[in-house]
Amino acid sequence: MTVKQLSLVTSALALGLMASGGASAQSKSLTLCWAAWDPANALVEMSKDFTKKTGIDMKYEFVPWPNFADRMLNELNARGKLCDLLIGDSQWIGTAATEKHYVELTDFFAKNNISMNDFLEPAVEGYSTWPKNSKKYWALPAMGDAVAWTYRKDWFNRADLKAAFKAKYGYDLAPPANWTQLKQVAEFFQGREIDGKKVYGAALYTERGSEGITMGFTSAFYAWGARYDNPNKPYDMKGFINSPDAVEALTAYKALYDCCTPPGHSNAYMTENLDAYKSGQVAMQMNFIAFFPGIAKDPNVGGEKTGFFSNPNQKTAGATLGGQGISVVAYSDKQDMAKEYLKWFAQPSIQKTWWDVGGAPAHKSVVDAPGFATSTPYAQVYLDSLKKVRDFWQEPSYAQLLQAMQKRVHTYVVAGSGTAQEALDGLLKDWTEVFKDDGKL
Amino acid sequence: MLRSATPLRGMTDRTLAWLFIGPTILLLLAFNLFPLIWTIILSFTNYRANRPSAAISGVGFDNYSRLMNDEAVWGYLQSTAHFVVGSIVLQVALGFALALLIDKKFRGHSFWTTAILMPIMLSPAVVGTFWTYFFQPQYGIFNYIIIFFSGVENFTMLGNVNLAPWAIILVDTWMWTPYVMLLLLAGLRSIPPYIYEAAEIDRASGFRLFFRITLPMVMPFLVLAVLFRLIENFKMFDLVNQLTNGGPGSATELASINLKRQAFEMWRTGYSSAFAMLLFVSIYGLSNIVVRYLEKVKQR
Known part of the structure; x- marks a missing residue:
C-alpha cells in the first residue's frame, strides 16, 4: 500500500467515525x-x-x-x-x-x-x-421503601413450636407486636434445631462501612420515640439523641444482637440478611421492603413459607425510611x-x-x-x-453525621465497647462538632 | 541505507537529552509533584469537595491541630502500628524459613516454589473477599479447623474485637510472605559457596554458619524486604477494607481506611489532606530510617 493509498483509507475511516459520532449525538x-x-x-x-x-x-x-x-x-x-x-x-x-x-x-x-x-x-x-x-x-x-421484617410462617405455624412457645412465654407465637416480643421470639428460635438444622433468631443490620448499622438501630430508635433534636429548636440535640429512650433503644438493639443473631453476623447489611434468611438460617430478618417481592417468589422460602410484618412498635410507631x-x-x-x-x-x-x-x-x-x-x-x-x-438527617452534612453514628453504634453494639449512654454522648459530641463547622450552632 | 537526520542537525547533546527526558519530567510534575503541592495547600483550608459552592477560607494550622488533638486519630495510628509490626515480624520470620527451605534442592522443588508464590499473584481485594468466607463462623474452613482442634463453639474471628486485628495480620502474612521469601532467596543465592566451604573446613557449627555468614550476608536483602513491606503496609487499604471495613467498631480501622472515610465519605477534604500529609511524613521518616540502616548494613 502506498502512502497515498494509506492516507485515503485513514481519511475515510476518520470521516466514518465522525459521521457515526454525529449520528449518535443526534439520537434521542x-x-x-x-x-x-x-x-x-x-x-x-x-x-x-x-x-x-x-x-x-x-x-x-x-x-x-x-x-x-x-x-x-x-x-x-x-x-x-x-x-x-x-x-x-x-x-x-x-x-x-x-x-x-x-x-x-x-x-x-x-x-x-x-x-x-x-x-x-x-x-x-x-x-x-x-x-x-x-x-x-x-x-x-x-x-x-422502609425497613420491615420477614418471618418463617411455616415455622411459626408448627404445632410443637407453638406449644413450646406458649408454655415458655404465655402468649401465642405470632409476628411480634413490639420489640420486647421481638427479642423473645428471636430468643426462642436461637440455636433451636428445626428439620435437623440449627437455626437462629434474627438477622439484623450490623454493617460498619456505609449505613447498615444505622439503618438497623434507628428502627429501634424510632420505635422508642427518640428524636435526633429538639422539634422546637433545630440542632439542639442534648437530651434528645442521648435521651433515656434513645439509650434504652440502643441497649435493646445490642441485646438483640448479642442474644439472637447467627454467629459472625457482625458486618451484615441487605445482602447478608437476605442470604441468612433465604438459606433457612434465621426465623426473622430485617430488610427493606423492596426485597419482599423477590422473597415472596423465592423457591426456598417464598410462597406460604414466609410472612411479613412492619417494624414493631415499642413506645410509639416508627420505621426507618428507605x-x-x-x-x-x-x-x-x-x-x-x-x-x-x-x-x-x-x-x-x-x-x-x-x-x-x-x-x-x-x-x-x-x-x-x-x-x-x-x-x-x-x-x-x-x-x-x-x-x-x-428518616435520618438529610442535611448537606449527612455523610459526616452518618459516619459518626456508624462508628459510635458499631463500637457499642458489635465491638461491645463502653455503654449505650457513652456511645450516644459521644455521638452528641461528634454531631455538635459537625453542626458547629457548618455554622448551624 | 540510513537517511541523514537533517532536522536534528545543529541540536546539541544537551538539547537532545532534554527532548528525551522532558516528557517524563512533565508527567512526574503533573502526577506526583502537583498533587503533593495541591494537597499541602488544601490542608490549610476548610475546603470540602462535595460543597464546591461553599466559600473556601484558609484555616492556618487548624486541621493539623485538630488532627493532633483527636484521640481517635491516635487510635487509628496505633492500629496501623500493630498491623505493620505484627505482619512484618511474621513475614520476615516465615519468609526466611521458607527461603532456607526452598534454597535446598529437593524433589518437586519447582512445583513447590511456584505453589508458594501463588498468593502474591492474586489481587488483594480478591484475597480479602475469599478470606471473609474462610473466616465465616458457620461454614468457613478456618473456623472449622479452629473449632475442630479447640472444641470452642461459636468461634468468630472478624466479629471479635480482640481477634480481628490478628485476622488482618494473618491474611496479609499469608499473601506477602512469599514475596519476602523471594527477596531473601535472592540474598541466599548471592552468598558464594566457598565461604561456607571455608567455614566448614574450620569446623564451624550450623548455628555459627547461620549467625556469622548467612544472616549478615542476607541482611541487606532482609532490610530491603522490611522497607518494602513497611511502605506497603503503612498505606494498606484494599485487603483490610474488604475483610473488615475497619470493624468491629474501630478495631481494624487503619489510618488509610479512616483517611478514605474522611476524604470520600465525609468529604472533609481540607482535614483529610492534613491527615494525608501526616501519613506521608510518617512513611517518609520511617523509610528514611530504614534506608539509612540499609546503607550501614551494605557498608559492613
Whole structure:
C-alpha cells in the first residue's frame, strides 16, 4: 500500500467515525442511574413503554449498593454528565439541592399538573422536598421503601413450636407486636434445631462501612420515640439523641444482637440478611421492603413459607425510611427529555404498572385503590410502614453525621465497647462538632 | 541505507537529552509533584469537595491541630502500628524459613516454589473477599479447623474485637510472605559457596554458619524486604477494607481506611489532606530510617 493509498483509507475511516459520532449525538437517548437491584430491572422492563411512546432510548447505569453512594456522589461532585436521571437516596437531597446537583422541579410540576398532593405525604417529605417542610421539590417519589421484617410462617405455624412457645412465654407465637416480643421470639428460635438444622433468631443490620448499622438501630430508635433534636429548636440535640429512650433503644438493639443473631453476623447489611434468611438460617430478618417481592417468589422460602410484618412498635410507631426519589441531574444536556420521563413516570397508570412489576409507588391512586392492601402478601406492610417512617438527617452534612453514628453504634453494639449512654454522648459530641463547622450552632 | 537526520542537525547533546527526558519530567510534575503541592495547600483550608459552592477560607494550622488533638486519630495510628509490626515480624520470620527451605534442592522443588508464590499473584481485594468466607463462623474452613482442634463453639474471628486485628495480620502474612521469601532467596543465592566451604573446613557449627555468614550476608536483602513491606503496609487499604471495613467498631480501622472515610465519605477534604500529609511524613521518616540502616548494613 502506498502512502497515498494509506492516507485515503485513514481519511475515510476518520470521516466514518465522525459521521457515526454525529449520528449518535443526534439520537434521542437518556441515561438513568440507580442501584443494581431487582426494582431497577423492573424499571428497565417498564421503561420500554416510555421508549415506545416517545422514541427516546433508555440507557442505564446501575451500581451495586455497597458502591452506589460513593460512585454517584463522586459523579455529582465532579459535575459529570453520565446520568441524565438519578434515582438517589433520600439523604442526599440536602446536598444535592444546596449544591444544585439536581434541577429544581417545583415549577415543572406546577406547569405539568403533577401534584405532590397525589403522593403519600411521608414519601414527598422524605424523597422530594428541600428545605424540609417547604414546597420546593427536587425529585419525584420513585421508590417508596422502609425497613420491615420477614418471618418463617411455616415455622411459626408448627404445632410443637407453638406449644413450646406458649408454655415458655404465655402468649401465642405470632409476628411480634413490639420489640420486647421481638427479642423473645428471636430468643426462642436461637440455636433451636428445626428439620435437623440449627437455626437462629434474627438477622439484623450490623454493617460498619456505609449505613447498615444505622439503618438497623434507628428502627429501634424510632420505635422508642427518640428524636435526633429538639422539634422546637433545630440542632439542639442534648437530651434528645442521648435521651433515656434513645439509650434504652440502643441497649435493646445490642441485646438483640448479642442474644439472637447467627454467629459472625457482625458486618451484615441487605445482602447478608437476605442470604441468612433465604438459606433457612434465621426465623426473622430485617430488610427493606423492596426485597419482599423477590422473597415472596423465592423457591426456598417464598410462597406460604414466609410472612411479613412492619417494624414493631415499642413506645410509639416508627420505621426507618428507605427508598428514593427520581431527579433530573443539573449537568445533563438532556434535561427536557429527562423531564419528559418524569411526566411519563408520574402518570397514575404507569404508577400502577410500577407496582405490578415489583416497584413501590407512593401515588395515592395506587396505594389507596380498593384491593391494594391485599394485592400482595406484603402490600399491607408497605402501607403500614410508610405511615410511620422517619428518616435520618438529610442535611448537606449527612455523610459526616452518618459516619459518626456508624462508628459510635458499631463500637457499642458489635465491638461491645463502653455503654449505650457513652456511645450516644459521644455521638452528641461528634454531631455538635459537625453542626458547629457548618455554622448551624 | 540510513537517511541523514537533517532536522536534528545543529541540536546539541544537551538539547537532545532534554527532548528525551522532558516528557517524563512533565508527567512526574503533573502526577506526583502537583498533587503533593495541591494537597499541602488544601490542608490549610476548610475546603470540602462535595460543597464546591461553599466559600473556601484558609484555616492556618487548624486541621493539623485538630488532627493532633483527636484521640481517635491516635487510635487509628496505633492500629496501623500493630498491623505493620505484627505482619512484618511474621513475614520476615516465615519468609526466611521458607527461603532456607526452598534454597535446598529437593524433589518437586519447582512445583513447590511456584505453589508458594501463588498468593502474591492474586489481587488483594480478591484475597480479602475469599478470606471473609474462610473466616465465616458457620461454614468457613478456618473456623472449622479452629473449632475442630479447640472444641470452642461459636468461634468468630472478624466479629471479635480482640481477634480481628490478628485476622488482618494473618491474611496479609499469608499473601506477602512469599514475596519476602523471594527477596531473601535472592540474598541466599548471592552468598558464594566457598565461604561456607571455608567455614566448614574450620569446623564451624550450623548455628555459627547461620549467625556469622548467612544472616549478615542476607541482611541487606532482609532490610530491603522490611522497607518494602513497611511502605506497603503503612498505606494498606484494599485487603483490610474488604475483610473488615475497619470493624468491629474501630478495631481494624487503619489510618488509610479512616483517611478514605474522611476524604470520600465525609468529604472533609481540607482535614483529610492534613491527615494525608501526616501519613506521608510518617512513611517518609520511617523509610528514611530504614534506608539509612540499609546503607550501614551494605557498608559492613
